[in-house]
Amino acid sequence: MRGTRKVAGDYQNRYDGRVFNSGFNEWDANGYLGLNKAWGYSHLTFSTFNQNLGLIEGVRDSLSGRFVRDVAVGNQVQSRVVSDDELRGYGLAVPRQLVNHLRLGTDNSFIIGQKGGRLALQVNYQQNLRREYGDALTPEVAQLYFQLRTVDYALRYFLPELNGWNLAVGTTGLRQQNRNLGTEFLIPAYDITEGGVFGVLKKSFGSLDLSGGLRYDVRRISAQSLYLDGTTEQPTAPTMPGAETKFPGFLSTFQNYSGSVGAAYNLSDRLTVKANVSRGFRAPNIAELGANGVHEGTIRYEVGAPNLKAETSLQVDAGVSYTSEHVRFTVDAFENSISNYIFERRVLNRAGTDSLVSTGPNIGLFNYVQGQARLQGGEVTLDFHPHPLDWLHFENSFAMVRARQLDVPADQQYLPFIPADRLQSELRGNFRRQGKRLTNVYARFQLEQTFAQNRYFAAYDTETATPAYTLFNAGAGTDVADAKGKTLFSLYITANNLFDVAYQSHLSRLKYEDFNYVTGRRGVFNMGRTVSLKVVVPLAFK
Secondary structure, three states: OEEEEEEEOOOEEOOOEEOOOOOEEEEEEEEEEEEEEOOEEEEEEEEEEEEEEEOOOOOEOOOOOOEEEEEEEOOEEEEEEOOHHHHHOOOOOOOEEEEEEEEEEEEEEEEEOOOOEEEEEEEEEEEEEEEEEOOOOOOOOOOEEEEEEEEEEEEEEEOOOEOOEEEEEEEEEEEEEEEEOOOOOOOOOEEEEEEEEEEEEEEEEOOEEEEEEEEEEEEEEEEOOEEEEOOOOOEOOOOOOOEEEEEOOEEEEEEEEEEEEEEEEEOOOOEEEEEEEEEEEEOOOHHHHHOEEEEOOOOEEEEOOOOOOOEEEEEEEEEEEEEOOOEEEEEEEEEEEEEEEEEEEEOEOOOOOEOEOOOOOOOEEEEEEEEEEEEEEEEEEEEEOOOOOOOEEEEEEEEEEEEEEOOOOHHHOEOOOOOOOEEEEEEEEEEEEEOOOEEEEEEEEEEEEEOOEOOOOOHHHOOOOEOOEEEEEEEEEEEEEOOOOOEEEEEEEEEEOOOOOOOOOOOOHHHHOOEEOOOOEEOOOOOOOEEEEEEEOOOOOO
């Protein structure tokens, strides 16, 4: 068993100071009870995740640039500047979310026959309760309340090896039910049933390893209709006068196949080349199909499209790796063509400006659309352990993605929310023993360089460019032993964003928050410098 308790106040950075309502607290636990025998094993598993977190709105006072919050004054809601005491505390304001996730399952593996066949079975039950509180007059009443229940299974049979051939077949599926228990609605209540069958085959021919797989899936989504009284915003019958259609209801079925064929060839003990061709399939999710409401996490009013088609993709990827005693070098590259690629874009009014909705500050209107996409990219890694300085490690990686929409105007050619190019380098020293009391000593210094993202979806003011930024991280640790060499405790210290750089990630929705007229900057910036100290004490029981 394992348990975790976390409590966090508002984080801070150089430009925003403390960011109001960015704290959270959570209780987590997980564990299993199992039986291991010669015939295999059977485990009962459980986990519970319980998190209460604030949602950053980023609304500012136009004169001071300080954050603003809604408060109840009598039976009215008024806005006022957030005080210094409220920024330093651990309390959460509205809007906030409460998430409770419970998972119970069984994980089994049975040896079949004398030749090494194996049957694996996993069955899980999950319940996810997600509440969102957004009204300052009733801060303890959940406006959005989702109850999501899921039963999923995976059954796999690994056949005994036959002349070097390894074959596995199986089936997976789930039954999922979501119900709206609140007074506001973002997605419709729905039921999902899905299942798939697959087979995977592997074989080695000397230095050549081949593998391939084929899978067929069916997903059925049934979304319930919902009609609201135009005055009270409460559910009503569709025949009532003034009834407003919140969700029209729909029934969609998606089915398709996916598969891959790959090979790896060992040119020598150190040099390997590999290649793979695969076809993928993804059905639209319920938000993409049926959303109609404010999503506080993305700061958007989202509208789904029930007529979306499933995404299908064809990907080709290849790589080469070289590994020696002191050097490891790898290059991987891919090209992925996706038909009916699903993404969100902003809706503008006839004047060409943002279609703001009346449900909150800075809430823009977004809908889901589809296009033909091509993604290309790759990753290069180089790890160097110079001889005779075997204690010194110099590790580097560079990753990039280029994502375009085909056959569209220039301002729509780049797909939205694609990460920028990123370089990461780490210099680490491992020192096994320093004196009699310190063992496994290490120190590291890390560079994270995120390059400017100037390839963005400019149409409809959906996205803006993001400048480059450089972060430095550092850390050190050691085991502390007694005179006999027994470890008493381990001590670790880590500092991230060491020089307190103010930056915004291109994938952050918070960069589109309110404009700060005092600093001349828009949105909320990411976390500043963080320093952590960790002590691990081993306990032994006889």
